[in-house]
Amino acid sequence: MNLKNAKTIDSDSYFSDRAMLVLEDGEVYTGMAFGAAGTTIGEIVFATGMTGYQETLTDPSYDRQIVVQTFPHIGNTGVNDQDGESARIWVAGYVVREPSPNVSSWRARGSLQDQLVDQGIVGISHIDTRRLVRHLRSAGVMRAGIFSGPSAALDGEGRPRIMQDFLDQVRSAPRMSGSHLTGEVSTDGSYTVEPAGDFLGKEPLCTVAALDLGIKSMTPHRLAERGCRVHVLPVDTTIEKIHALNPDGVFFSNGPGDPSTADDEVALLRQVLAAGLPFFGICLGNQLLGRALGFDTYKLKFGHRGINQPVMDLNTGKVEITAHNHGFAVDAPKGKPVQAPYAGGRYGRVRVSHVDLNDEVVEGLECLDIPAFSVQYHPEAAAGPHDASYLFDRFIDLMRNAKGGKAHA
Structure with a gap:
């Protein structure tokens, strides 16, 4: 009624x-x-x-x-x-x-x-x-x-x-637009998830600094079962704290709220990118990478939430059925790579890597001149299909390649 x-x-x-x-x-x-x-x-x-x-x-x-x-x-x-x-x-x-x-x-x-x-x-x-x-x-x-x-x-x-x-x-209640909520959901203190599964008790293949913006527990587990040691960090972590961990890569998690309010998180991410650390972001992490590169974000009419969203990988043409939970999206041009708008293109070229086939919403970003990429959906599949689990392997390859480059240097 x-x-x-x-x-x-x-x-x-x-x-x-x-x-x-x-x-x-x-x-x-x-x-x-x-x-x-x-x-x-x-x-x-x-x-x-x-x-x-x-x-x-x-x-x-x-x-x-x-x-x-x-x-x-x-x-x-x-x-x-x-x-x-x-x-x-x-x-x-x-x-x-x-x-x-x-x-x-x-x-x-x-x-x-x-x-x-x-x-x-x-x-x-x-x-x-x-x-x-x-x-x-x-x-x-x-x-x-x-x-x-x-x-x-x-x-x-x-x-x-x-x-x-x-x-x-x-x-009279506050709207979601304009709400900065990561501080409500982030961990109070850092903790470490050690390698698991076949890598249990072994030296980690890579060390990841994971910023908790509202992280789901399955995400560090997916990295741990691939041989990573994951340091989960609170939202107010500084770049000095990240450097002290000597990580091979940095991860930004999912989380609630309006990405346009997350100025401190964007500033931290720009420091990560400037340091040349490999970066992977999921959901809010994708929106923050978009902002760090100089793109805007906007609120969707009703968002994507569920475990049956079709997404196309524009690099391969493959369609994945994926899990989503987001009400905001990145406003980036689809098609050919463009110069990232921030600071006169200091981060080089970027392209939209994934799109939602229901409404053409941007579902992923890939930097071509720095080691950074992100997706808007949830490859940890909790709950959901496992079509996108390869993204964790891509992040590990990015970190290991960077480590190999350091060794040669």
């Missing part, structure tokens, strides 16, 4: 087990409370994955976002101790069509409902998520609020709220 009349809500009867989703344009959806009771407000976005809800919930890139799952049945495999991409749930709220009443998995350690309650995540279920997503695709993502529990319908003096109160709360 659409908010047209400012009706008073009877909190005792209405919010005992029900919930309300209010969008900033006045659209209202009523359903059942799911997870913790209360109020939450954030940017509402949708994720199209048919699996991987636990990885989605724990992805720090979803900080301050209410996530709508387009797949209708969520929670059937419960939650486990292996699939989380961080130590906590990061979504601001959760919207599903039909939560599973049962948990069926040999790995399960509990139910999704219980974990949402334990971590205070407010959600709503039993709404028409197909209609909601169609509306967001048409109108664009926007601010929204989920309201449930008796206290949600009372104002600060204990009086019943009217519908307009909910809309006012939503419209």
Whole structure:
């Protein structure tokens, strides 16, 4: 329904087990409370994955976002101790069509409902998520609020709220555009992930300094299983700290927020590039490389979120099915290589290496005169297809080639 009349809500009867989703344009959806009771407000976005809800919930890139799952049945495999991409749930709220009443998995350690309650995540279920997503695709993502529990319908003096109160709360919340959020999700202190798998206990092939902008735990693991020692560093790391680690390469992770606000991170990346250190960036890391090279970024109408996005590698013509989570993109020219605009082209030539086949959004950048490249999507595949795992191998080749050059020098 659409908010047209400012009706008073009877909190005792209405919010005992029900919930309300209010969008900033006045659209209202009523359903059942799911997870913790209360109020939450954030940017509402949708994720199209048919699996991987636990990885989605724990992805720090979803900080301050209410996530709508387009797949209708969520929670059937419960939650486990292996699939989380961080130590906590990061979504601001959760919207599903039909939560599973049962948990069926040999790995399960509990139910999704219980974990949402334990971590205070407010959600709503039993709404028409197909209609909601169609509306967001048409109108664009926007601010929204989920309201449930008796206290949600009372104002600060204990009086019943009217519908307009909910809309006012939503419209007074900060927008995602202009939000700098990496400091909220980055690690408080550095830590090291040692080589794993076939390289367990062996000397590392390469050492990587990884800036945590909201890193998913599978990313350093993908490097570690290829023989890398990965130093995961907080967002306020200096170039001196990076040099002290004597890394063979630098990695910038995924993360939340508007890349146009990340001036300190861009300044650090320019120092990395000026030092000649091989660089690889994923997601926000791709946007920051674009900014470091002198390109602008912009907000997408509804973004890419899910594990079924077709991307073409323009160097090979190969199409990859890839995992995405981004609402911003790099504004760089596709086609022939161009001089990177920053500082009169000091970083040489750059080309767009990958594009999304659904909407032609830039999905990768490759520098031709310095050792740096990035992609907008998630080759760590947590959850998602493994089509893009070769990008980690490309980064290792870049680092090893640079090491070989140093040896000859």
